[in-house]
Amino acid sequence: MAWIYLFIASVFEIAWTFSLRFLSVKKLKALQWQGFFSHWDNWLVLAPFAGYVVFGLGNIYCFSVAMKEIPASTALAVWMGTALIGVKFVEIVFYKTPYDWQQFVYMGFILIGIVGLKRMP
Template sequence: MAWFCLAVAGLFEVFWAISMKYSQGFTKLWPSAMTIAGMWVSFGFLAYAMKTLPVGNAYAAWTGIGAVGVMIAGVILFDEKLDWVRMSCIGLIVIGIVGLKFMSGDTHQV
């Protein structure tokens, strides 16, 4: 359950980062409000996951999920460049997240 909460936290990290882009430096009300709301939800799920997961694993996985998700969203929403180097680097982040999941020893239910 902790890893599920961590995944939700990572998805909301993607949400708030993209909302921040749309807020144009917090100059637009609704995207700014969505950014702050997304941060609250993301941090809440992260905090809940950290009740049982090691802090280093949880934080690294959370930021990794966010980084991968925001990169994918950037390609889709903002026509950012996607080449083999970026895909390889993102692949390494994904491998790291999967490795942390299997090395965490998380047998607890939150």
């Protein structure tokens, strides 16, 4: 069950990373709280911040639950490796970031390390 929590923590980390992409502190500071609910644009400014908070807290919670059964060094390596690969795939699929075959080779090395760490007693 701890490995499932670790995977979910990685998914939250990926979502948290992309919430930062859309977060604008400058726009948050400029929000007009009077009549907030009457303007759709206010929600568009607040949504990335809400994602930042929710995904960050979900990430911390799931990661802490996983670390109760998985050694910290293994949990950290697997969590960061899966999040790194997930961020790269999201960038390629949704943001059309350029890539080449060598990146997939190195991501494969990361996956081999993750599988190796998971298989250790």
